[in-house]
Amino acid sequence: MIAVILYHAEFTIAGHTMLRGGYIGVDVFFVISGFLISQILLTEIEATGRIDFLRFYTRRARRILPALFAVIFATMPFAYYLLLPSELLDFANSIGSSLLFGSNIYFYFTAAQYGEPDTLLKPFLHTWSLSVEEQFYIGFPLLLLITRRYLKSRFLACVLLIAALSFAFCVLTVRYDQQQAFYSPLTRAWELLAGTLLAFYEVRRGRARPRPLLAAAGLALVLGSLILFGKDTVHPGRLTVIPVIGTCLVLAFASHKNTVGRLLASRPAALTGIVSYSLYLWHYPVFAFARLTSVDFTNGDKFLAVAATALVAVVGFVVIERPFRYTRRNRAFWISLGASVATITAAVVSAITMAGFPHRLDQVYSPVAQANEARLERTFLSLNDNIQPEKPIIFIIGDSFARNWSVALKNYIDADRYQVVAISYLNCMVEIKNDKVKAPSRASIYDKYCIPFEKYINDKSLLSRTKAIFLASNQPFEYTVNPFRFELISWMKSHSDDAKIFVFGNYFQLDRLHSCLGLMFQTKSDASTCLRLATYPPANQTITKLPFYPSDLAFNYIDIIKLHCDYDKEKCLTSSGGVPFMTDWGHLTAEFLTTLLGDILEKRAADLRGTGLLDFLVQPHDRQAERTASSQPHAGPASSASPSE
Structure with a gap:
């Protein structure tokens, strides 16, 4: 004892x-x-x-x-x-x-x-x-x-x-x-x-x-x-x-x-x-x-x-x-x-x-905001419906972080030019053998992720027309779980049409023993409490010195904190539409990510052009104009809707 x-x-x-x-x-x-x-x-x-x-x-x-x-x-x-x-x-x-x-x-x-x-x-x-x-x-x-x-x-x-x-x-x-x-x-x-x-x-x-x-x-x-x-x-x-x-x-x-x-x-x-x-x-x-x-x-x-x-x-x-x-x-x-x-x-x-x-949560997280976030998160498993043949592919891949990232990114991917394939290897035992990826689930509840993952990752017709691979992973260069991620991306690139690789950095995180919503509930405050207590990323972190940094892989790193608020917590957003930036220790909410990406695309377009990301994404005002034009052919441009609507 x-x-x-x-x-x-x-x-x-x-x-x-x-x-x-x-x-x-x-x-x-x-x-x-x-x-x-x-x-x-x-x-x-x-x-x-x-x-x-x-x-x-x-x-x-x-x-x-x-x-x-x-x-x-x-x-x-x-x-x-x-x-x-x-x-x-x-x-x-x-x-x-x-x-x-x-x-x-x-x-x-x-x-x-x-x-x-x-x-x-x-x-x-x-x-x-x-x-x-x-x-x-x-x-x-x-x-x-x-x-x-x-x-x-x-x-x-x-x-x-x-x-x-x-x-x-x-x-x-x-x-x-x-x-x-x-x-x-x-x-x-x-x-x-x-x-x-x-x-x-x-x-x-x-x-x-x-x-x-x-x-x-x-x-x-x-x-x-x-x-x-x-x-x-x-x-x-x-x-x-x-x-x-x-x-x-x-x-x-x-x-x-x-x-x-x-x-x-x-x-x-x-x-x-x-x-x-x-x-x-x-x-x-x-x-x-x-x-x-x-x-x-x-x-x-x-x-x-x-x-x-x-x-x-x-x-x-x-x-x-x-x-x-x-x-x-x-x-x-x-x-x-x-x-x-x-x-x-x-x-x-x-x-x-x-x-x-x-x-009990109503005071810190309204039912309307909860329902909106739940609706967005549920769409992940349906993102791959109706994949169109011959259309160039953008793969969004990652662990549990990939779910909400996929939902948010799809709002800005140029749908006229690209087809999105979003997959997660959450609790999948991934192994590359004989030019094939095996990914059995660790428990049956993860079959909903691992079965589609194995299906789409091995589809050579999709890989051959892949133009970009987006990695959304928890602490991609240091997280000890799923260390195969960059080997997997290299394998995907070798079967692609010379796809460009983009690795998205994380936002602020708590230690894994605390949840943002829990802190909000216990202190009866908003998500700024979570941002103030966030311990990741550490100050002056150099990603090239982290243990899983893939020095032999050509990729573009998208540092979303730097692009959004230059690591100044006083300038960083903590919520969107009543939804906190995260409800657990580190997974960004779909609603917040949608707003965050829109903010970065709108204000830091010049910085993103050098990465090549704008070859695949469209800016919020362009996306809104397209949606307005398709839904109301004879109406004037709209300006009041949010990116996630």
């Missing part, structure tokens, strides 16, 4: 994050849980020949539910006043899935990649491990009873076989779908069963003789994994065997007679263990809400969050967890449990039915 807390706190020293392998604490927990629960059940079977299922699940309910419900009730007011509607909706869904012990399934299908910055703001993401554990214990006691009763002589072989199949499935799955491997009970069962095997040995043969060297080796394997594993470690997978074996060695051979046993049985360690479940439940919501309300989450803030976690965990243990766990008032217990479930369910259903109570 200490490892997990330090991992989620992300303390930094000299720019380095401490304990990057702290997530291994969960694997250690699974082994210990499998050992403890299996030992209890096996002992009961050996003594009575059966399992009292009602007693078993009642104990689990007493152990888990009261403390969980207390955390849910305590966090609801914070969620209502701090979370945006979409975030509150996600919060409600995560609570509902936690009640059903299915949050691991929910977070898998909502593509929450554990450890990514945005997941640190999901208050109940940590319940995925509780769900995995409880899913295991729904069927495990029955399987255990059947196996021990009817296949007694083959019990060990059965458990070994199931564990081996789970491990093989884990190793195979992590290669193709790391998200599924992380969240699935099928890929985690072998860790729990490792504890089961150790419990079986102890129930049958008694406690192993203490071996100080093996206990120390086990602790070294666990600590080494915590220190040496990192974000790039394939996990869970083959290397996960190391901390699993280490945990088994500690469980088997540590005792009061050796140093490892005395260390783990010391009073501080024992007290931490006693409140470990409360620490587990409280730490993630405390950290999430602390990050939401702190623009700069420093080591001092993190220390305070850890201290607050310890305080509420101890209070929760004394006031909620221990009394409900050991109370003999069964009727009162089940009544209070039922009332809690009913109340939480009502709150969850209300939040989902009301779509996160969007009226």
Whole structure:
């Protein structure tokens, strides 16, 4: 638990994050849980020949539910006043899935990649491990009873076989779908069963003789994994065997007679263990809400969050967890449990039915502006409809940034001369092989991007008449995700009609833990707050020195901040038509981008001519004149419409 807390706190020293392998604490927990629960059940079977299922699940309910419900009730007011509607909706869904012990399934299908910055703001993401554990214990006691009763002589072989199949499935799955491997009970069962095997040995043969060297080796394997594993470690997978074996060695051979046993049985360690479940439940919501309300989450803030976690965990243990766990008032217990479930369910259903109570945003982001922006953003997937044969092509390509950039750019692309093809490789696993681009999606929800991407990027008839390629990417010369982007563009150019390449720079961005709309909502102010707190791009950034700058590729860089306001925040726009320049940490809104591009085309045409961009784009007044002429052939020129209308 200490490892997990330090991992989620992300303390930094000299720019380095401490304990990057702290997530291994969960694997250690699974082994210990499998050992403890299996030992209890096996002992009961050996003594009575059966399992009292009602007693078993009642104990689990007493152990888990009261403390969980207390955390849910305590966090609801914070969620209502701090979370945006979409975030509150996600919060409600995560609570509902936690009640059903299915949050691991929910977070898998909502593509929450554990450890990514945005997941640190999901208050109940940590319940995925509780769900995995409880899913295991729904069927495990029955399987255990059947196996021990009817296949007694083959019990060990059965458990070994199931564990081996789970491990093989884990190793195979992590290669193709790391998200599924992380969240699935099928890929985690072998860790729990490792504890089961150790419990079986102890129930049958008694406690192993203490071996100080093996206990120390086990602790070294666990600590080494915590220190040496990192974000790039394939996990869970083959290397996960190391901390699993280490945990088994500690469980088997540590005792009061050796140093490892005395260390783990010391009073501080024992007290931490006693409140470990409360620490587990409280730490993630405390950290999430602390990050939401702190623009700069420093080591001092993190220390305070850890201290607050310890305080509420101890209070929760004394006031909620221990009394409900050991109370003999069964009727009162089940009544209070039922009332809690009913109340939480009502709150969850209300939040989902009301779509996160969007009226809370009206003060900072009007419904009309929201609807207009949503309408614009929805047009991305239809931009490639009715591609005309033989017409020269302009490809707009990029990651998630390409969506709104495509919508805005199409307003100014000379539609009489060029056909737009807009594609995004958002969460596509792109690989160029045998002169063909493969781009399977990382999760099915991204098929809507990856399938069209693979289709159009491999269409040689489109590439052969491509005149320009526009790249719209997050931090194109330094973003470590999708590093293939310039290799892909070079490949496209080699199949094109000597296409010109344009790379569009980003506008101001926040750190990825904060959203502009969230800051506006919490401070009840406009988007100028976001611009003031923006941390990207850093001052005096030289793009040629950035790690992914393609020195061997001929391209034109369009520095939109310089062209728009010359990096003077006092002169930079922060909204358009009531729509803030961004609602998250860095994706520009379609409405704002449309206005921003129009402003640049109108005022900086002379600077753009040298880049060749004006060969493909038309200025706002020219575009408006064309639209007016086509819609009203005999009318005079119009001058009041905005570029996005």
